[in-house]
Amino acid sequence: MTTSTPKIVLVTGASSGIGEATARALAVGGHHVVLGARRVDRLAAIADSIRADGGSADHTELDVTSLDSVKAFVDTAHERHGRIDVLVNNAGVMPLSPLIMGRTADWDQMIDVNVRGVLHGVAAALPLMKTQGAGHFVNISSTLGHEVSPTTAVYSATKYAVRAISEGIRKENSEVRVSVVSPSFVESELIQGGDPGTMAWVQGMADKLALPTAAVSDAIVYAVNQPDQVDVGEIVVRSVLDAAV
Structure with a gap:
């Protein structure tokens, strides 16, 4: 098993799903995790739980669609801990619908969270990582990014x-x-919003195929824990049943 020295790891979208599972798994591995999301009460409860289990964690309110909010999230962590080793850009939304429906508000939300949110993280953290001479982005895409x-x-x-x-x-x-x-x-809260008919179908597929969040958090932990000279480019995680539907 690959081991890693303790790192300061920031996780966006950490109030549930993959983000929460990732924060917990990294803390178990000895890393300090900084949780970010809009639901501050939920973040506080998760951070308290991590500390109760012997891990190290703190949290900051975060809206990834706001560059100022993301900069505050990153800068606060940097001020507290003196460095930023890893940023996990996990926050995402998935309100699906056929294009003919013209649900432009949903389109804008996906662009704002899924693309601008990642770019805001890069804008905030990359200069600090460059100054340190090291750093690591873990960006969450999807099999639907292929x-x-x-x-x-x-x-x-x-x-x-x-x-x-x-x-x-x-x-x-x-x-x-x-x-x-x-x-x-x-398993996550991603299946929300969008066209009701489409999302009902998606929920049905998820009920058949959804993996536990640990399947993804374990992949993230694997990438984070590699030696500094090893860059894990991409990991695709899917159910063995995916090919059969």
Whole structure:
């Protein structure tokens, strides 16, 4: 098993799902985790639980659609701990619908959270990582960032963008590691909003195929714990049943 020295790891969208599972798993591994999300009460409860279990954690209110909020999240962690080792850009939304429905508010929300949210994280953390001479972005894409299905065009576009942004960071900054984790259906609160008919179908598929959040958090922990000279480029996580539907 690969081991790692303790790191300061920031996790966005940490109030539930993959973000919460990742924060808990990293804390178990000895890292200090900084939880960020809009639901402050939920963050506080998770941080308290992590500390009660012997881990190290703190939290900050965060809205990834606001550059000022993301900068405050990153800068506060840097001031408290003296460095930023890893930023897990996990926050995301998935209100799906056919393009013909023209649900532009949903499109805007996906672009704001899934793309701008990642870019805001890069803008806030990359300069600090460059100054340190080291750092690591773990960006959450999706299997739908590799293919487009009916109703997923905009969501897929945002997740393709996450992969493109990640590759740009990698090619421009040799001292900064970048890992993309692309899960399929996972137990989470992601299935919200969108066209009711579409989302009912998605929920039905998730009921059949959804993996536990630990399947993704374990992949993130694996990438974080690699030696400094090892850059895990991408991990795709899906159910073995995916190919059969």
